[in-house]
Amino acid sequence: MNMAVYVWQIGGCLLAIALAPLFAGWVTQCRAWLQNRSAPSLWQPYRMLRKLLHKDAAVATHASPLFRSAPYVVFATMALAAAIIPSVTTELPLARVADAIALVGLFATGRVFMALAAMDVGTAFGTLGARREMMIGFLTEPALLMVLFSAFLMFGSTALPAIVEGTLTAHQFVLHPSLAFAGVAFVMVLLAENARLPIDNPSTHLELTMIHEAMVLEYSARHLALIEWASWLKLFNYACIGFAVFMPWGIVVDGADPRRLVLAIAALLLKLVIAGAALALFETVSAKLRLFRAPEFLTMAFLLAVLGLLVHLLLEV
Amino acid sequence: MATMNFATQLLQMLAGALLLISFAMLAERRSRRLVTLLVWQGVVLVASTALVAATAHQSHLYYSAALTLLLKVGLLPWILLRLMRKLGIERDNEPLVNVPTLMLVGLVLVIFAFGLAQPVSALATTIIRRTLGIALAVVLLAFLMILARRKAFTQVIGFLALENGLFFAATSTTYGMPLVVELGIALDLLVGVFIFGIFFFQISEQFDSLDLQHLESLKED
Numbered sequence: 001m002n003m004a005v006y007v008w009q010i011g012g013c014l015l016a017i018a019l020a021p022l023f024a025g026w027v028t029q030c031r032a033w034l035q036n037r038s039a040p041s042l043w044q045p046y047r048m049l050r051k052l053l054h055k056d057a058a059v060a061t062h063a064s065p066l067f068r069s070a071p072y073v074v075f076a077t078m079a080l081a082a083a084i085i086p087s088v089t090t091e092l093p094l095a096r097v098a099d100a101i102a103l104v105g106l107f108a109t110g111r112v113f114m115a116l117a118a119m120d121v122g123t124a125f126g127t128l129g130a131r132r133e134m135m136i137g138f139l140t141e142p143a144l145l146m147v148l149f150s151a152f153l154m155f156g157s158t159a160l161p162a163i164v165e166g167t168l169t170a171h172q173f174v175l176h177p178s179l180a181f182a183g184v185a186f187v188m189v190l191l192a193e194n195a196r197l198p199i200d201n202p203s204t205h206l207e208l209t210m211i212h213e214a215m216v217l218e219y220s221a222r223h224l225a226l227i228e229w230a231s232w233l234k235l236f237n238y239a240c241i242g243f244a245v246f247m248p249w250g251i252v253v254d255g256a257d258p259r260r261l262v263l264a265i266a267a268l269l270l271k272l273v274i275a276g277a278a279l280a281l282f283e284t285v286s287a288k289l290r291l292f293r294a295p296e297f298l299t300m301a302f303l304l305a306v307l308g309l310l311v312h313l314l315l316e317v
Numbered sequence: 318m319a320t321m322n323f324a325t326q327l328l329q330m331l332a333g334a335l336l337l338i339s340f341a342m343l344a345e346r347r348s349r350r351l352v353t354l355l356v357w358q359g360v361v362l363v364a365s366t367a368l369v370a371a372t373a374h375q376s377h378l379y380y381s382a383a384l385t386l387l388l389k390v391g392l393l394p395w396i397l398l399r400l401m402r403k404l405g406i407e408r409d410n411e412p413l414v415n416v417p418t419l420m421l422v423g424l425v426l427v428i429f430a431f432g433l434a435q436p437v438s439a440l441a442t443t444i445i446r447r448t449l450g451i452a453l454a455v456v457l458l459a460f461l462m463i464l465a466r467r468k469a470f471t472q473v474i475g476f477l478a479l480e481n482g483l484f485f486a487a488t489s490t491t492y493g494m495p496l497v498v499e500l501g502i503a504l505d506l507l508v509g510v511f512i513f514g515i516f517f518f519q520i521s522e523q524f525d526s527l528d529l530q531h532l533e534s535l536k537e538d
Contacts, residue, residue: 175323175326175327175329177330177332177333180330180333180334180337181333181337184337299417299420300340300344303420303421303423303424304340306424307336307337307340307427310428310431311333311336313431314434314447314451315329315332315447315448
């Protein structure tokens with residue numbers, strides 16, 4: 001029993017790493033369908049990874065070791081984050097050690113390394129992207145923390161598994177107005193953090209607007225593969241945080257029984273399919289915001305999350 | 318918390334939605350979308366009033382829900398949209414400066430309203446007395462919206478949002494006002510909007526704009 005938990009801890013992390021490109025491919029496919037374009041294959045991200053991993057890496061002459069090591073650090077933080085988030089079962093030994101605040105810290109670590117690496121070579125684009133990324137980052141982080149605090153207040157714990165267990169073991173279905181606020185705020189944070197449409201367009205290299213793409217311009221081959229993979233993993237992780245806090249149905253709460261794990265994985269896949277389609281729909285109907293409107297958008301997210309906390313204190317205590 | 322039944326939870330959700338719409342109105346720049354948001358506020362109000370009527374067995378609230386549906390979802394938006402078409406301000410944008418600050422002021426108002434409502438709602442006996450704080454917050458946010466706007470048209474929308482907040486406050490504390498009073502208020506609103514419409518035409522004829530800053534040139538120094 002105890003052994004199985006550890007096996008699952010590693011298995012779950014590997015599952016997230018394997019599924020993340022698929023999820024990204026699904027979102028791209030849905031977007032293409034909604035925009036009346038012929039869609040790339042669902043396996044396109046994997047093909048891209050294979051292509052990039054076979055190439056020789058070209059590194060700028062003035063690049064420091066930081067530039068070379070950053071992709072590995074970023075990928076490792078995202079993989080570790082995937083190990084903490086209860087996506088299939090709550091019996092995660094690592095999640096007992098690191099709570100959701102540590103999770104936000106992990107995301108921040110990845111972001112800082114990414115920004116430092118972007119500035120390392122000293123090109124104008126890298127620096128520009130890094131600055132924009134840090135601006136977005138310092139606005140999203142408090143909003144994300146406030147969203148998580150709404151859930152923490154409800155269940156009296158800062159660990160994500162406890163929140164999942166609290167929701168699933170409740171005797172009756174309870175509607176929480178505060179979670180509705182937090183949910184809207186969370187979607188806004190998700191869009192901003194993953195370089196999605198109202199803030200950043202993932203499929204453009206237009207210099208005036210790009211944020212994430214500007215930072216990774218200097219990377220090639222295996223480094224680029226790792227960074228792309230890490231950004232897909234980040235989107236996957238955010239989706240899983242959303243599932244854990246707002247719709248944890250299907251996650252196994254007691255032990256790692258193989259048969260129920262299969263069911264839980266099926267539930268996860270179903271949720272990912274729906275979430276991906278919803279994300280694509282949202283991206284299709286919304287236009288990109290001017291960069292200077294981004295603080296407004298994110299202040300709104302922060303505000304909604306704080307409102308969620310207030311509404312919880314007013315209505316639900 | 319666990320003893321609350323499903324209808325109460327749903328009512329609280331609706332109250333939350335009302336607050337959410339108020340904030341959206343505060344930040345909305347397009348006049349056309351403001352009217353849409355006002356319609357949504359009316360829809361939520363109708364749903365919550367009907368739900369209160371069903372759960373608390375207050376049959377007169379059904380009439381007031383029907384009245385709200387007729388007036389705030391049907392008639393008033395129709396009049397407003399017609400006015401917009403006639404004044405040629407359908408695609409009007411209103412420059413709003415510093416929305417984040419406006420939002421933060423709104424947040425402070427919400428905290429203030431929640432604090433203010435706590436002792437009052439402790440005395441009330443209705444099933445959704447806790448939502449009084451939200452109703453007060455909606456009223457204060459509508460005030461803030463009126464203060465932040467410079468165009469006459471959007472200020473009137475703020476005024477209608479304010480009335481929505483008052484209506485919700487009445488439903489949440491005392492199961493609504495007597496039907497005679499509600500009919501009177503509804504008539505007042507209707508006549509008010511008609512008179513506002515006449516004002517709009519006068520103002521826009523005089524100054525070629527609905528911007529109220531022009532009115533300041535009328536005062537004597």
